[in-house]
Amino acid sequence: MPASHARFSPARRSVLRRTGAAGLSLLIPACSPPEQAKTPPASTPDVAEGALRLDLRQWRRNGAEEFTLERVRFERKWSGRRKNLAGGLDWGDYRLSVYDSVSGALLFRQGFDTNLEPAARSGTTRISVRFPAPQRPVRAEIEQRREEGAVHVVSSVTIDPNADSVERAPGEIATRVHLIFAGGEPHAKVDLAILGDGYLESEYPKFVSDAARAAGYLFSVDPFTKRKLDFNVYAVFAPSASSGVTDAYLGLNKDTVFRCAYYTGGSERSLADGNNHAVREVAAAAPYDFVLILANARRYGGSSYFGGPAVVAIDSAAARYLVVHEFAHAIGGLADEYYVPAAGGPVFPGTGEPWHPNVTISPHHAKWRDPLSEAGPRPTRWNKAEYETYFADYVRRYNGLRESGAEEAAVEKFLERERGRQAALLAKNGRGRRVGLFEGANGYAKGVFRSEVDCIMFSLQTDYFCAACSAAIERMIDEHCR
Numbered sequence: 426m427p428a429s430h431a432r433f434s435p436a437r438r439s440v441l442r443r444t445g446a447a448g449l450s451l452l453i454p455a456c457s458p459p460e461q462a463k464t465p466p467a468s469t470p471d472v473a474e475g476a477l478r479l480d481l482r483q484w485r486r487n488g489a490e491e492f493t494l495e496r497v498r499f500e501r502k503w504s505g506r507r508k509n510l511a512g513g514l515d516w517g518d519y520r521l522s523v524y525d526s527v528s529g530a531l532l533f534r535q536g537f538d539t540n541l542e543p544a545a546r547s548g549t550t551r552i553s554v555r556f557p558a559p560q561r562p563v564r565a566e567i568e569q570r571r572e573e574g575a576v577h578v579v580s581s582v583t584i585d586p587n588a589d590s591v592e593r594a595p596g597e598i599a600t601r602v603h604l605i606f607a608g609g610e611p612h613a614k615v616d617l618a619i620l621g622d623g624y625l626e627s628e629y630p631k632f633v634s635d636a637a638r639a640a641g642y643l644f645s646v647d648p649f650t651k652r653k654l655d656f657n658v659y660a661v662f663a664p665s666a667s668s669g670v671t672d673a674y675l676g677l678n679k680d681t682v683f684r685c686a687y688y689t690g691g692s693e694r695s696l697a698d699g700n701n702h703a704v705r706e707v708a709a710a711a712p713y714d715f716v717l718i719l720a721n722a723r724r725y726g727g728s729s730y731f732g733g734p735a736v737v738a739i740d741s742a743a744a745r746y747l748v749v750h751e752f753a754h755a756i757g758g759l760a761d762e763y764y765v766p767a768a769g770g771p772v773f774p775g776t777g778e779p780w781h782p783n784v785t786i787s788p789h790h791a792k793w794r795d796p797l798s799e800a801g802p803r804p805t806r807w808n809k810a811e812y813e814t815y816f817a818d819y820v821r822r823y824n825g826l827r828e829s830g831a832e833e834a835a836v837e838k839f840l841e842r843e844r845g846r847q848a849a850l851l852a853k854n855g856r857g858r859r860v861g862l863f864e865g866a867n868g869y870a871k872g873v874f875r876s877e878v879d880c881i882m883f884s885l886q887t888d889y890f891c892a893a894c895s896a897a898i899e900r901m902i903d904e905h906c907r
């Protein structure tokens with residue numbers, strides 16, 4: 426999140442960046458149904474051991490997208506799914522499709538997001554994508570969703586897995602891997618690599634302790650609690666030259682392995698890594714499907730996007746919330762459900778259904794079902810006006826604290842108090858866990874709906890995800906396990 430707005434949850438980088446403290450205008454990617462492959466999907470006989478990682482640079486120039494290949498890296502482990510390689514969950518602003526270069530058969534497909542603000546006309550960032558190492562040359566295409574029902578190829582490259590240009594050397598950064606939790610064989614589990622930024626070599630014990638604490642936060646909330654046996658969790662350590670991370674708010678400039686810094690995307694609480702190459706080199710020391718980076722820092726902040734990595738300030742008093750909320754963005758493809766209300770809005774401007782599984786613009790889209798609405802889907806009443814009045818004031822008071830340079834302890838106390846206020850306000854609806862169509866989500870007060878009145882993606886609570894978020898997280902866990 427971080428969002429900029431509000432919440433004060435640091436947030437999904439791309440969403441956050443799209444939102445401005447003053448007037449959010451999120452551009453929501455359009456959704457498209459899975460395309461049919463021209464030829465039957467190939468399965469495991471076509472892939473070898475290990476994975477190929479494409480280190481890419483994303484360019485956007487006057488709205489035109491391009492991905493350029495910086496290098497092809499061989500990784501010894503492919504820990505992702507082995508079944509249904511060509512037909513995974515169709516989420517993400519972008520997707521990677523890998524075809525056999527001779528037969529044209531679709532071998533692998535995977536959606537992803539990047540941290541480039543979708544609304545930006547120009548910009549650049551680095552991103553990596555991975556797929557099971559093929560036996561023969563393949564054509565890798567990066568596609569972008571542009572409007573509902575349509576994806577467009579923006580870049581294509583042919584890759585020979587046996588070429589000398591494929592880098593096969595051992596990892597370039599010395600790492601230490603500590604197993605935190607083992608659920609089973611990596612290819613049949615979700616593999617989470619927890620990395621640390623801003624830890625000195627001498628702080629290794631603190632890193633291992635922080636990683637175990639972060640895993641404890643994650644598995645304290647369903648569906649992670651009930652699906653814990655479907656995870657492997659590794660703490661992968663690479664030391665930094667400085668302790669702590671760069672934070673212009675505090676005047677700190679640190680030399681750290683992943684270059685984590687606050688203020689990415691313009692928000693003081695948006696905390697993100699700045700060295701994708703190092704993140705990938707270190708994570709590859711363990712089997713990994715998702716990455717969580719712990720910044721060795723206290724000031725409230727974090728960020729995430731679908732596919733990750735998720736980044737959190739692990740010494741914040743709100744670290745439990747940051748870990749659960751940010752990692753949920755990365756694994757579940759979840760949009761934020763909160764919004765900063767403004768006069769009469771903001772109103773969702775588009776017509777395309779978002780691909781995110783926890784928000785919808787159409788009561789008939791059936792991402793989830795309202796069990797009590799026999800007369801057909803219709804918006805569920807909640808104390809929207811009252812909550813919006815409160816929330817706008819909450820944002821104003823948070824910003825006031827930051828502008829006055831308040832001590833972090835005072836900010837933490839404020840967040841904890843407001844967490845209780847939010848819960849009490851939402852409890853006034855008396856609806857408990859009722860599933861319905863609650864208007865207000867994904868940065869918009871109007872025109873977008875969420876499935877329950879409250880959720881970890883909506884308020885600062887850490888007790889439960891709504892029905893739609895829980896289902897989405899479980900779908901991704903299932904994809905890795907079955």
Ligand SMILES: [Zn+2]
Nearest residue numbers: 880882891894
């Ligand atoms: Zn939710």
